[in-house]
Amino acid sequence: MYTAEFVSPMHPDKICDRISALILDECLKQDPNSRVAIETLGGHKKIVIMGEVTTKAIIDFKEIISKEINDLNFEILVNIENQSPSIAQGVDIGGAGDQGIMIGYACLDTKNLIPLEYELARNLCKFIFNKYPFDGKTQITINDDKKITDIVASFQNVSKDILKSLILSWLQEQNIDFQNINFWINESGDWNQGGFDADTGLTGRKIVIDSYGPRVPVGGGAFSGKDSTKVDLSGALMARKVAVEILKSTDSKEVLVEVVYVIGKIEPLTVKIKIDGLEIKASDDIVLRFTPQNIIKELELKKPRFKELSLWGHFGNDNIWDK
Numbered sequence: 001m002y003t004a005e006f007v008s009p010m011h012p013d014k015i016c017d018r019i020s021a022l023i024l025d026e027c028l029k030q031d032p033n034s035r036v037a038i039e040t041l042g043g044h045k046k047i048v049i050m051g052e053v054t055t056k057a058i059i060d061f062k063e064i065i066s067k068e069i070n071d072l073n074f075e076i077l078v079n080i081e082n083q084s085p086s087i088a089q090g091v092d093i094g095g096a097g098d099q100g101i102m103i104g105y106a107c108l109d110t111k112n113l114i115p116l117e118y119e120l121a122r123n124l125c126k127f128i129f130n131k132y133p134f135d136g137k138t139q140i141t142i143n144d145d146k147k148i149t150d151i152v153a154s155f156q157n158v159s160k161d162i163l164k165s166l167i168l169s170w171l172q173e174q175n176i177d178f179q180n181i182n183f184w185i186n187e188s189g190d191w192n193q194g195g196f197d198a199d200t201g202l203t204g205r206k207i208v209i210d211s212y213g214p215r216v217p218v219g220g221g222a223f224s225g226k227d228s229t230k231v232d233l234s235g236a237l238m239a240r241k242v243a244v245e246i247l248k249s250t251d252s253k254e255v256l257v258e259v260v261y262v263i264g265k266i267e268p269l270t271v272k273i274k275i276d277g278l279e280i281k282a283s284d285d286i287v288l289r290f291t292p293q294n295i296i297k298e299l300e301l302k303k304p305r306f307k308e309l310s311l312w313g314h315f316g317n318d319n320i321w322d323k
Contacts, residue, residue: 001141007125099263115212115215118313128158235268267291
């Protein structure tokens with residue numbers, strides 16, 4: 001049995017991811033060499049922006065945040081410093097902006113080469129959100145036969161009856177038999193208060209949703225609001241690209257790539273590749289592709305594309321690293 005969940009872009013954690021990614025995009029538009037590490041905390045009419053930004057860009061943080069959330073009644077607190085010289089001295093020579101473990105994965109479950117339960121949960125969430133763009137969650141469990149056994153859904157401003165009708169419509173569009181599916185819909189009752197009005201959000205609290213779902217391990221670093229010298233996201237994107245390439249070039253069902261970085265060092269400490277569970281040695285050519293500067297160049301990561309990535313997961317969306 002495998003289960004995965006997904007949340008809508010109006011979930012408070014995702015609003016924070018989006019704000020952090022938006023600030024990064026605004027910096028990159030004006031200065032592609034910006035160094036950015038932004039964390040957002042939001043909820044209950046307050047937003048706090050903390051982090052380190054070294055850039056030539058001129059950014060009015062409060063203005064762009066107010067426009068994004070479309071609410072002038074929020075108190076916005078900004079505390080931004082330059083990047084630490086201790087970090088900068090390693091990044092300046094092409095080294096990684098942080099240490100950590102980054103994971104890339106690809107499998108034959110779906111045409112997008114991501115786990116089936118994850119893609120189903122995401123697609124259902126998108127389907128509902130496109131009709132009711134509010135705070136919400138979906139969750140899907142499949143069995144060994146890759147059939148759905150349970151669907152959990154909770155959405156703001158959508159009654160239980162309407163939500164079930166939407167889910168049944170989606171299942172019919174997917175040609176999925178729903179006779180043996182258990183439905184758990186707005187189990188705490190219908191609700192109208194969501195987003196920052198109902199709960200607190202924080203950048204990086206949805207790292208499993210940002211990745212491949214709980215079937216695949218995560219390294220632990222937040223994806224949103226960091227320029228690509230911070231290898232939390234960029235290293236994971238390259239790991240995904242390598243995993244996809246290996247999957248397509250071998251007779252295998254799944255590939256997992258694990259990359260370990262040392263802060264300030266140009267090449268990764270280790271690159272491990274598992275093909276259907278069997279570990280193989282990464283070639284020197286593959287290892288060299290994981291240097292921060294090569295990743296940024298190969299994946300075009302100086303472009304302001306990160307807000308869009310923050311919305312619906314970072315993999316299986318037909319980006320450069322998914323091909």
